[in-house]
Amino acid sequence: MKTFSAMRMLALACCVAIAAHCFGQNVQQELANFEKRVTVKVLPNGLTLIVCERPEAPVFSYFTIVDAGDANDPSGESGLAHMFEHLAFKGTKDIGTTDYAAEKVALDKVEAAYAAYDTEYRKRVGQDPAKLKQLKADFDAAEKAANQYVIPNEFTEIAEANGASGLNAETSLDATQYFWSMPSNRLQLWAYMESDRIANPVPRQFYRERSVVMEERRMRIDSNPIGRMVEQFLATAYVAHPYHRPGVGWESELSQITATEAEAFHKKYYVPADIVIAVVGDVGPADMPMLEKYFGAIPAGPKPEPMATVEPPQMAEKSVIIKDPTQPLYLEGYHRPDYRDPDDAVYDAIQDIFSNGRTSRLYRSLVEQQQIAAVAEGFSGFPGTKYPGLFAFFAVPNAGHTPEEMRSAIHKEIDKLKTTDVTDAELAMFKTRARADLLRGLGDNQGIAEQLAFYQLRYGDWRELFNQLNKIDAVTKADIRRVANKVFVPSNRTYAMVEFQAPPKPQAPVAGGAQ
């Protein structure tokens, strides 16, 4: 059923080549077009500003990317980068307070009270319950005293009342990013707000927000079967590198993070030299001096030292088997180098050929032909790409099928990749789609802002967004076989299976479930 006639293959390859050629022209045109519309300025404090004109409508979108994520959380403080991201919505010395001078005094008292409580709480020997209770009461009182100066959520309220749309932020293991869109007559207001929160965040209502983030952890991980599996999988796949920690943090560490720690993280990592901000839309070079005024005022700081930890080579296959009252799942991963590796585009090719759409190998084999899986995909750069990540495979078995069947079916496809060249049509399809995806992404302010900021941060030049296609074009069939044979080996593999186990009877809760 899946064999192609040689004639058809040839015809396909031809039309693919034509398509790729035309896309090539379009991409070159678009790069030239962007050269005219993009202005980049590195400010004296080290912060990089990118302005891209796209005057389709009187609006703009921005994307701020900070080169620090939860992989940078200090030991014992997992979840800190994400916790700080939440703090960045709590306002500044001017926003969110009725009287910052008085609030500062009150916040210092909160920190002192929390430290006293925390010291007693963490005592392994001789903890005094009465004293702990008193210290908690003191802390609650200090928090209440500080709260009287707070205008809750004022930062976000100003943004929303002035038309902000899609206001949000994300923290990954690799980076932290902030974004929204606004009518373009609010550009200066945005520049003020964004620069102020980068320079002058205030840790108000920190401990209340920590409770909110604990709920986020429960939602994403503890109460979610896939979340639980991924957490255990990564903790097993990595032994040394911080990719082994959940971005949201371990429950025990997250629940003990302090505002003092968050401020230290900010001081160390939110330095202008590690921040790129892109603004796209009804803006232009004429706006640059105004933007410089605001963002140039952020104090410079030394770039943090690069991470020392490198994940050592894996020596043997590792596994996690979870018995859960939930339908079965399968996940496996192989260590690969980081995004700067010369073979980076080869991994993209493998991902595309394995997973992109109904022509992809895993779909055709596991979903369509064998009908054993509802979903089957392989993807590169999990849980991140800045440091060496994993090439992972994920499959959701159809009713009545098992994780073991997923595993052996995936391994068959991997073996095929190692021993037989991919077809011309598959390789051409990958290259054509890479071009098309790039072009399709250029019709939206928020998407463009994200791409420009990301490539500028990662490669020091936003043009890499377009020039990456040269690396993609250079991928050969031999590259794919070589990389597959190097990376997809059992000793480099970690896998996780979720197997169904009936839920405990209502009257007899089983230990070892959610705690």
Added chain:
Amino acid sequence: MKLNRCASLFVAALLCCSAFARAQESTVVVPPDAQKLQPPAPWMKIPVPPLHPFHPEQPIRIELKNGLVILLEPDHELPFINGSINIRGGSRDVPAEKTGLIDLYGDAWRTSGTTTQNGDQLDDLLEAKAAKVETNGDIDSTSVSWSCLTKDEDQVFGIAVDLLEHPAFSEQKLRLAQQQAIAGIVRRNDSASEIAQREAAILVYGKDSPYARQPEIATVMSVTVDDLKAWHAKTVYPNNMIVAVEGDFDSQVMEKALRAAFESLPRGEAWPKPTGEFPGPKPGLYSVNKPDVDQSNIWIVGLGTERRNPDYYALAVMNEIFSGGFGSRLFQDVRTKQGLAYAVFGGYGASYDHPGMFYTAASTKSASTVQATKAMLEEIHELKTRPFTAAELASAKDQLLNSFIFRYDSKEKILAEATELEFYGYPADFLARYRAGIEAVTLADLERVANKYVDPSKLAVLVVGNESQYGTPLTALNLGPETPLDITIPMPAALRKQMSGQGAE
């Protein structure tokens, strides 16, 4: 949080000038709490110049003699063309014993391909061009859509039309779609949030209602290729379709191509208007025990309204105050002040042609289930008892009106909105009316609609969580006896045995 925040589905199609009546303002909008500050903070003095004029082109509307409506929105920024053929009739219109038919139809229509090119051949052909032709089934519509480079339009559009006129509906691809559907059914109780959302809709609309009923293994397996063909024959005729195209084309050339493709199709009978009874939920406390979670999903639900309701605008402003953003009452209280939830959302929902849902939802750790539910009930209650302030009204209007441009700041959004209004038979200037309607809302309106539409005695409270961890029992809510919901998935015995690991072959 993708539920219909009632105001958020609008894109301003026909507004242009009226949208910027406020463009003259020269200072930043200051939220109410900050207005009292002495001296004013630096950001209050930042100038806000008039917004640049913006007059987006509205779609060209063409109605063929056979009743087919065409909407064209040229956009030459990038070399792509995107189109869709939208057909009335969807899952709410099939018999109960065939629940799930429309999803299967939406899948198998495309994967089966046409009488001359099967689905796999289409996949190869289209993917090589990085083009897409897809089919889809929804609650009240089905569709064929396409997306391609400008130069491939003739061929790719040809495939879309071929699918519309000569679909194959193969036995084999129906089986595949059924497998996929069953995979979803057997997994539907794995996620607590999915259970809560689904059961909340069932409480509001009823287990057998077309707006809440669930496909089961038996109903999915009862669907045949003949059912798919019959559905196709029943719905595909020109006066039941809207064709919408956006992108890099010349309108006259496109019109000619569309006329050539569709003009000869014979007219059918007008699709019937939706009917149905909407009594709302039986008030009370409902629960699902899920022992493998440490967080409860709480939904408090009742019946919402339709967008044709003249009170729609006042309700939209009330929603903004109640749950609209970071400054809303619900968010401020449950999340910011009490730290009880990460996800907290709600709104008095409004659908185009049937009553939406009035919902207030949050997820909180098991031990604070009762506390959070009480806080949510209190916020609902306060819609009637805590007077809306002028500051709340002003802030809500600022939020709705200043972000209004994001409903029509791209050609795609303008076309999508116009298509939706056309589909549901709403006036084309509905969005201009919406803006005017929001501007006109007064405090008296808010008080009136809160009293008229919010009735805490008509709400159902649903908790999906791990009851062994609640601490305070749900009976402390004083909502009467707790009704546990049976969410068992009806399953053929053989499959149940195989899935529990007792006899996989």
